[in-house]
Amino acid sequence: MKKLLLLILLAGGPIKAQLTEEAKQVAIQEIVNRIQLPSIPEYSVSVTKFGAKGDSIFDNKKAFDKAMNALKKRNGGELVVPKGIYTVNGPIHFVSNVNLHLEEGAKIRFGSNPKDYPLVLTSWEGTMLYNYSPLIYGNELENIAITGKGTIDGEGGGDWAEWKQLEDDDKLLSREMNHNGVPVKERIFGEGHYLRPQLIQFVNSVNILLEGVTIEDSPFWCVHLLKCKSATLRGLKYDAHNFNNDGIDAEYSSDILIEEVTFDNGDDNIAIKAGRDHEGRANSDTPSENIVIRSNLLKGLHGVVIGSEMSAGVQNIYVDNNRAWGYLKRGIYFKTNPDRGGFIRNIYISNIELQKVEDCFYITSNYHGEGEGFNSKISDIFISDVSCEEATGTAVVIQGFEESEVENVRLTNIKVKETNNATSITNTKNVVFDEVIIGKEATVPTSVSGKETDVDLNN
Known part of the structure; x- marks a missing residue:
């Protein structure tokens, strides 16, 4: 059999042999089998137990912070968001072993005051730096999930959208830092700069599940997996039409399954990335x-x-x-x-x-x-x-x-x-x-x- 294959390749020139359909499906299944769904403790609690109100007016930032801290102390569980509109003026920072579950009719709606979003390690168009926190963010986590039939609304069409026309100088600055090898800890953006944050971003994390929720109007990219491994994105729905509203961006990431997602967004549906220029090549x-x-x-x-x-x-x-x-x-x-x-x-x-x-x-x-x-x-x-x-x-x-x-x-x-x-x-x-x-x-x-x-x- 090996001799026959060699003859076929020689006869057809040096072009690599295409996988048969059977071999391709085997390769796909090997990847899917390696991907692990997050293991979440059976404990479940409603965010309303921490003072949250789904009346569209009350600021639920402290309630979500308290809930995440409480779940961290007991090593995780399910945080339920009941029906209602939950305004959150600032980011939700994830902890390990947590499933943020949005029930049908639940919406998390984020505020757009940049001062509410502290600087975190992130990347912007392929360059690592410190910038305004993504609206939902986690770094160096494991076993994390966002599920349910609710909606996550980035409200990116307001104040954030005005930054689109102001970002060019900062884009150039970030690229110069990249090319000149400026240490990441010195790449400080934030106040006085105009790089918009992502809606959902996980960094250096493993065993991730995003399933079922609807994603609306991010300030920048919608879902960004940065240096992540073992992720499932399934059954998501998009209605996101602001500037640069990529649906899913996977960067420096591996072992990912994206399936049964309904895209309707203002930029790339799915973009596979791996860093930019000098910094990217240094991470080959x-x-x-x-x-x-x-x-x-x-x-x-x-x-x-x-x-x-x-x-x-x-x-x-x-x-x-x-x-x-x-x-x-x-x-x-x-x-x-x-x-x-x-x-x-x-x-x-x-x-x-x-x-x-x-x-x-x-x-x-x-x-x-x-x-x-x-x-x-x-x-x-x-x-x-x-x-x-x-x-x-x-x-x-x-x-x-x-x-x-x-x-x-x-x-x-x-x-x-x-x-x-x-x-x-x-x-x-x-x-x-x-x-x-x-x-x-x-x-x-x-x-x-x-x-x-x-x-x-x-x-």
């Missing part, structure tokens, strides 16, 4: 890897994204059985540039239904046309069994560099019914199309007759 021992994305409903700006902050590398990503339920600018989008370095490899994408998009697949090494000196290596990308109703831009875009080609890409059984442009493929090696139909499918060839036949024969 912690790529984002072993991530399963399946059975989700996609709607927003882009469906499944890798990058653009991916300098530590992204590998072993399985995207299976997802479909759009509305417009996406791009269905699948890999974005990197010569500032990043790192790699994107071993990506398996299958069974996707897209509706109207601008581009179905867009793989670029030249995102924003910026940077130099650190080309990324993109290779071993396998895309199969995809249908798209219409691409108003280009069905398939692949952009490498002459000195750093995008390599070993196979597209199998792809059908795009209508498009403006079919393909734009530059600086690549071993790109294979198999059973690909872009535009109207050709049937039997037409024939000529009569005088036209005579002319053709005489010429």
Whole structure:
């Protein structure tokens, strides 16, 4: 059997063999089996026992703090949020072994006064720093969950949204600190700066479950897993349309299952990241890897994204059985540039239904046309069994560099019914199309007759 495989590879050139469907499902199941759901003590208590009021007016910050401290003392349990609207002026800081359970009709609504959010260790667009606390935050935790049928509302469309137009200087400053190797403890943002916080962020944590809740209007990214391992995100619902409202961002993280999520958000539905530029490349021992994305409903700006902050590398990503339920600018989008370095490899994408998009697949090494000196290596990308109703831009875009080609890409059984442009493929090696139909499918060839036949024969 090994000899036969070797012969097939030699005959077909150096392109890596695509996994069979059976082998792919085995690989997916191995990842899922490694992921551990959080172990939560059976003890349960309502946040109202600590003075919380769901009247939409009362500030419940102290009540949630007291509840978390009490659960920490007894090594965890379930913190129940009953029906009602709970205003919280400041962050909820998690402790280990706790499930924050929002009952149906419960909403946690956060205030937008920056002074209520202390500085914590976080990251902003791939650079580690100290900034305003995410609205729900935890660092170095284990066995943590947010579940139920309630809603978490970041109220990000008010004061926070005004910071979007003020953030450029701080974005540049954070990147300069990254490139110059400024110690993280000296990267202090907060008052006088304008980097918006995430809605939910867990850092350096393991055994995480987010299930069932609805997520609305974050100041910045909605759910951010930073340096985390063993996480399940299942059955979430999104209605988040503020600036940069990515649905789920996984960064320097591994062993993650994202399934049965209904996205409707103002930016990337799912973005796999791995740090930025010099700092990211220095952390190449912690790529984002072993991530399963399946059975989700996609709607927003882009469906499944890798990058653009991916300098530590992204590998072993399985995207299976997802479909759009509305417009996406791009269905699948890999974005990197010569500032990043790192790699994107071993990506398996299958069974996707897209509706109207601008581009179905867009793989670029030249995102924003910026940077130099650190080309990324993109290779071993396998895309199969995809249908798209219409691409108003280009069905398939692949952009490498002459000195750093995008390599070993196979597209199998792809059908795009209508498009403006079919393909734009530059600086690549071993790109294979198999059973690909872009535009109207050709049937039997037409024939000529009569005088036209005579002319053709005489010429």
